[in-house]
Amino acid sequence: MTQATIERVRRISPTLQRLEIGVEASLARLKPGHALLARLSEEGWDPYLAEQWIPVATDGLTITIERPARDHYMPGQIVTLLGPVGAPFPMRPSLHNLLLLAQDTPPTPLILLASLAIRSQIEVTLVLGGTATEYPLEALPPEVEVLTGTIEEGWPNQVTTVGWADQVIAVVDPRYREQLYAALLARIHALRAEVPRQYVLGIFDLPMPCGTGACQGCAVSCREKDRLVCVDGPAIDLQDVNFG
Numbered sequence: 001m002t003q004a005t006i007e008r009v010r011r012i013s014p015t016l017q018r019l020e021i022g023v024e025a026s027l028a029r030l031k032p033g034h035a036l037l038a039r040l041s042e043e044g045w046d047p048y049l050a051e052q053w054i055p056v057a058t059d060g061l062t063i064t065i066e067r068p069a070r071d072h073y074m075p076g077q078i079v080t081l082l083g084p085v086g087a088p089f090p091m092r093p094s095l096h097n098l099l100l101l102a103q104d105t106p107p108t109p110l111i112l113l114a115s116l117a118i119r120s121q122i123e124v125t126l127v128l129g130g131t132a133t134e135y136p137l138e139a140l141p142p143e144v145e146v147l148t149g150t151i152e153e154g155w156p157n158q159v160t161t162v163g164w165a166d167q168v169i170a171v172v173d174p175r176y177r178e179q180l181y182a183a184l185l186a187r188i189h190a191l192r193a194e195v196p197r198q199y200v201l202g203i204f205d206l207p208m209p210c211g212t213g214a215c216q217g218c219a220v221s222c223r224e225k226d227r228l229v230c231v232d233g234p235a236i237d238l239q240d241v242n243f244g
């Protein structure tokens with residue numbers, strides 16, 4: 001557990017803000033997939049009151065996270081951080097084209113990955129559906145190709161985008177996660193002759209009461225053995241998940 005300081009607070013849309021946080025060296029190497037559990041009050045650590053902070057950028061000892069605009073933060077505020085929790089996204093080797101999808105939830109968990117992929121000369125297509133279309137496009141790297149569509153109805157050029165994609169990663173409205181991920185998996189199988197392991201990942205952004213693998217509160221039912229989001233997640237191969 002470490003302490004950190006909120007250095008800057010910036011509204012990026014009517015519903016989202018970004019916080020720049022000064023952190024210790026141990027937290028400066030966050031990878032896409034990692035999250036932090038943040039506690040804002042000084043009275044001890046109640047895991048049920050911790051906020052899940054997802055990095056969207058890292059720069060030396062400063063990390064940027066994205067939070068709903070309705071939450072209130074002040075520059076100079078001290079926070080207690082636990083983490084990193086979760087595992088880096090399991091990326092496939094020889095990645096040239098990445099297809100990302102966000103539906104009815106902000107694409108926040110995909111932003112750091114998209115930026116790092118662009119820096120590594122990987123082509124990134126991001127499909128935004130439902131309320132995800134409200135995400136401020138100027139907060140994305142300009143090289144990201146943005147399309148509008150949904151998992152159920154499809155999106156422009158989906159045969160090409162899925163045919164070219166070396167990996168697909170999605171985040172969706174948690175209320176309909178199972179149905180949407182099952183539908184996405186079915187769509188990918190319909191569009192590709194072969195769906196290798198780790199090809200299509202779903203982000204399971206569940207609450208993480210302990211963040212350490214101790215409480216089983218973040219378990220996702222999977223075929224061989226259940227996965228804990230705070231240890232193995234948040235991205236899970238959708239071919240491993242038990243849907244209903």
Ligand code: FES
Pocket residue numbers: 207208209210211212213214215216217218219228229230231
């Ligand atoms: S949050 Fe407790 S096991 Fe994952």
